[in-house]
Amino acid sequence: MSLHHDHSTISADDRIAARVKAMEAILVEKGIIGTDAIDYMSSVYENEVGPQLGAKIVARAWVDPDFRQRLLVDATEACKEMGVSGMQGEEMIALEDTDTVHNMVVCTLCSCYPWPVLGLPPNWYKYPAYRARTARDPRGVMAEFGLELPESVEIRVWDSSAELRYWVLPQRPAGTEGWSEEQLAELVTRDSLIGVAGVASPKAA
Amino acid sequence: MQRLNEQPDPETKPHVDSLVDALPFNEKIPRRSGDVAFDHPWEIRAFSMTVALHETLGFPWTEFQQRLIAAIRQFEAEHTDLEQWSYYERWMAALEELVREKGWMSESELEHKTEEILALPANYMHQHAVREPVAVVAGASG
Numbered sequence: 001m002s003l004h005h006d007h008s009t010i011s012a013d014d015r016i017a018a019r020v021k022a023m024e025a026i027l028v029e030k031g032i033i034g035t036d037a038i039d040y041m042s043s044v045y046e047n048e049v050g051p052q053l054g055a056k057i058v059a060r061a062w063v064d065p066d067f068r069q070r071l072l073v074d075a076t077e078a079c080k081e082m083g084v085s086g087m088q089g090e091e092m093i094a095l096e097d098t099d100t101v102h103n104m105v106v107c108t109l110c111s112c113y114p115w116p117v118l119g120l121p122p123n124w125y126k127y128p129a130y131r132a133r134t135a136r137d138p139r140g141v142m143a144e145f146g147l148e149l150p151e152s153v154e155i156r157v158w159d160s161s162a163e164l165r166y167w168v169l170p171q172r173p174a175g176t177e178g179w180s181e182e183q184l185a186e187l188v189t190r191d192s193l194i195g196v197a198g199v200a201s202p203k204a205a
Numbered sequence: 206m207q208r209l210n211e212q213p214d215p216e217t218k219p220h221v222d223s224l225v226d227a228l229p230f231n232e233k234i235p236r237r238s239g240d241v242a243f244d245h246p247w248e249i250r251a252f253s254m255t256v257a258l259h260e261t262l263g264f265p266w267t268e269f270q271q272r273l274i275a276a277i278r279q280f281e282a283e284h285t286d287l288e289q290w291s292y293y294e295r296w297m298a299a300l301e302e303l304v305r306e307k308g309w310m311s312e313s314e315l316e317h318k319t320e321e322i323l324a325l326p327a328n329y330m331h332q333h334a335v336r337e338p339v340a341v342v343a344g345a346s347g
Contacts, residue, residue: 010323016297017247022318023301024254026310033254037261042253043213044221045241091334100344108339120246135340150344157340164334 039123053084054117054167055188059181061094062172071169072096084116092117094169095158095195102153103168104142104195106134107160114165118193125194135159145196167193173201221256224266229274233292248293255300264307272299 027033057079061068071078075094092114095103107113111126124130134141138155142148149155158166170192176184191197225234225241235242243249259266276299280290304310 013245013247015319015323016294017245018322019301019315019319020247020251020254020297021322022315023304023310024250025322026314026318027254027258027304030309032309033258033261037257038250038253040213040217040253041221041256041260042249044218045243045249045252106339115246120243120249138340138342152344152346154344155340155342156338159335159339161333161335164336 043123054193055185057082057117058169058188059184061169062184063181079117091164093164093166095166096169097171100154102149102155104134104138104155104157105160105166105168106131106157108135112160112162112165114167117167118190142196145191147197168195170199173199175201224256227266228270230277235292251293251297251300269299269303272302
């Protein structure tokens with residue numbers, strides 16, 4: 001990859017994104033405002049933005065074994081089937097949770113995140129505390145989010161990067177037999193797609 | 206230790222909602238399930254930066270509101286297809302105007318920094334695919 005960028009390939013969206021980033025950097029550098037104040041305000045709506053697309057994909061995988069298989073083989077292609085794309089040339093992998101394996105996703109260096117599927121990353125995803133501790137003490141981080149799994153479950157932590165982004169295919173909760181895809185999608189939360197929460201069964205919800 | 210799953214103060218959301226309600230062309234603000242929604246990460250960043258500046262520095266919200274009205278009017282004056290405007294693109298134009306008039310940064314500072322950011326390769330920090338787990342905590346047997 002060349003380090004010199006070609007202006008003709010920069011989209012209007014990339015340009016405005018860079019402008020927003022530049023403005024924040026200057027304001028923070030000059031001490032006019034702190035990053036934490038901006039993070040705080042973005043936390044007001046970030047949960048509402050929600051992972052609707054990711055939730056739909058998970059619900060489809062729960063009801064359609066063939067789709068599930070395609071998703072686990074090539075998440076990038078399977079997401080396209082559901083009309084979800086938007087990242088150029090980047091690969092996605094869906095990590096399958098089972099009774100014996102639970103997956104968690106982190107970006108150890110920055111905040112690489114499959115946002116077309118998961119919506120906007122929560123602020124904590126980029127906190128050094130999450131990035132560093134998740135690789136060192138995943139069970140401790142899970143506990144902080146209120147997720148306690150049996151000791152027998154193996155925890156795998158995956159590092160998302162710009163080229164390869166992970167997200168979790170959580171287990172379908174008990175008590176949802178015969179539910180429609182739409183009903184199931186309602187149960188799927190952003191946190192369960194990152195792996196810091198499970199999908200609560202409807203009795204407990 | 207910073208708590209990870211920290212939630213905003215319960216009073217913050219109704220307060221921010223009330224700021225949004227005071228904005229022009231309210232019906233054009235993208236929403237999902239009734240809540241303010243964003244399609245791109247930069248949109249929520251521009252939004253949050255504006256609200257944070259207002260909250261931290263205490264200038265009247267009307268100052269932003271007026272500039273947003275002006276930015277939308279300007280678009281309308283320059284375009285014939287008025288359905289095509291993007292709320293957050295106009296939002297950013299209004300915020301830039303505010304930031305310049307307040308003397309917080311000049312157009313050339315902003316331009317210069319923008320070019321610097323565009324010149325970095327995309328996600329230059331973290332390019333390579335990591336295909337194995339970075340940590341595995343085996344389950345206890347038996």
